Amino acid sequence: MGVRVGVAGASGYAGGELLRLLAGHPEFDLVTATAHSQAGSAAGAVHPHLSGLDLTLGATTAEAFQDVDLVFLALPHGQSAALAGQLPESVKIVDIGADFRLSDGDAWQRYYGGEHAGTWTYGLPELPGQRERIANSTRVANTGCYAVTTILALAPLIAAGVADPEDVVVVASSGTSGAGKSAKTHLLASEVMGSLSTYKTGRHQHVPEIKQATGATSLSFTPVLAPMPRGILATVTARRATDQDPREVLAAAYATDPFVHVLAEDRWPQTASVSGSNSVHLQATVDADSGRIIAVSASDNLGKGAAGQAVQNANLMFGLPETTGLQIYGVAP
Numbered sequence: 571m572g573v574r575v576g577v578a579g580a581s582g583y584a585g586g587e588l589l590r591l592l593a594g595h596p597e598f599d600l601v602t603a604t605a606h607s608q609a610g611s612a613a614g615a616v617h618p619h620l621s622g623l624d625l626t627l628g629a630t631t632a633e634a635f636q637d638v639d640l641v642f643l644a645l646p647h648g649q650s651a652a653l654a655g656q657l658p659e660s661v662k663i664v665d666i667g668a669d670f671r672l673s674d675g676d677a678w679q680r681y682y683g684g685e686h687a688g689t690w691t692y693g694l695p696e697l698p699g700q701r702e703r704i705a706n707s708t709r710v711a712n713t714g715c716y717a718v719t720t721i722l723a724l725a726p727l728i729a730a731g732v733a734d735p736e737d738v739v740v741v742a743s744s745g746t747s748g749a750g751k752s753a754k755t756h757l758l759a760s761e762v763m764g765s766l767s768t769y770k771t772g773r774h775q776h777v778p779e780i781k782q783a784t785g786a787t788s789l790s791f792t793p794v795l796a797p798m799p800r801g802i803l804a805t806v807t808a809r810r811a812t813d814q815d816p817r818e819v820l821a822a823a824y825a826t827d828p829f830v831h832v833l834a835e836d837r838w839p840q841t842a843s844v845s846g847s848n849s850v851h852l853q854a855t856v857d858a859d860s861g862r863i864i865a866v867s868a869s870d871n872l873g874k875g876a877a878g879q880a881v882q883n884a885n886l887m888f889g890l891p892e893t894t895g896l897q898i899y900g901v902a903p
């Protein structure tokens with residue numbers, strides 16, 4: 571018997587991707603999965619691409635997770651803390667939501683509202699020293715999807731001194747699954763197809779998370795809703811503070827990381843290339859006109875942005891190779 575695993579929020583997009591990944595994981599045995607309004611439904615009825623998975627979604631209660639070794643929480647903001655507080659210390663938890671990501675309670679209240687529940691180990695293994703901290707933790711907070719895509723491009727550039735932390739601008743596009751599965755008018759096909767639009771302009775909740783992880787002190791972040799189901803493309807620009815080559819800085823930072831790939835010099839990241847994988851593609855150059863650094867990063871918001879990274883973190887927490895059960899290569903075209 572492998573590690574006994576439960577998923578809360580299994581009827582959502584992130585939870586559904588977790589079910590898909592866990593079905594192919596050689597060491598994690600999915601024994602229970604829960605939902606809210608969809609409790610009582612078969613997993614394959616809620617997620618047609620998982621037809622054949624023999625699993626009925628239960629109700630999301632603490633009792634549902636008493637006999638597991640590991641729980642993934644894929645719940646709306648504010649719901650994770652309530653459930654996590656009722657689970658035994660012996661159960662390891664990876665939270666895909668935002669409840670435990672920020673160390674600054676004021677920033678939490680400003681961007682998410684409500685009471686700040688606390689701070690768990692930040693679940694981004696590629697940050698210096700973080701892989702070891704995750705491996706020694708029983709509670710891990712996964713990153714936000716835009717946040718991880720941006721942080722992986724920006725953190726090494728600031729750490730190396732080549733990007734000015736006081737002058738960072740990010741414009742990032744996301745597919746609609748990033749907004750979750752519940753019905754919202756702005757996500758109707760008629761609104762999204764054939765159209766691009768900014769949203770949460772000038773006030774996105776991932777700003778404090780990106781600043782916390784990178785050391786950026788001034789960050790302009792503009793999200794764009796893109797007419798595609800999956801994927802994030804972040805364009806990060808910053809004032810260049812030294813004459814180091816930003817691409818070489820990124821290549822050195824991720825030389826041994828299995829999921830972060832700095833592309834050959836003539837290739838630029840595209841979302842399709844990482845779709846269905848846990849990988850992030852990066853490229854960087856110096857703008858010929860302004861002299862600013864331009865770094866571009868592509869991820870799958872449900873992969874490295876959510877469920878894939880959650881499995882990567884759980885692998886580390888259980889002493890497994892971090893690639894176990896995860897795809898390095900995307901499905902494009």
Ligand SMILES: NC(=O)C1=CN([C@@H]2O[C@H](COP(=O)(O)OP(=O)(O)OC[C@H]3O[C@@H](n4cnc5c(N)ncnc54)[C@H](OP(=O)(O)O)[C@@H]3O)[C@@H](O)[C@H]2O)C=CC1
Binds near residue numbers: 604646
């Ligand atoms: N989608 C993405 O790309 C990413 C999402 N995240 C985060 O992951 C979490 C889940 O996101 P996502 O899957 O997109 O969201 P969805 O809206 O697709 O799914 C939400 C899940 O939570 C359940 N749920 C809804 N309300 C409650 C409640 N009051 N109590 C308990 N369960 C409830 C839903 O159950 P039911 O459907 O049965 O009502 C569903 O299973 C969020 O915190 C999100 O911010 C993080 C990174 C990326």
Ligand SMILES: CC(=O)N[C@@H](CCC(=O)OP(=O)(O)O)C(=O)O
Binds near residue numbers: 667770
């Ligand atoms: C397209 C879209 O709406 N995306 C979401 C990303 C949510 C996410 O990554 O998760 P957290 O809210 O858990 O940080 C947004 O911009 O709010």
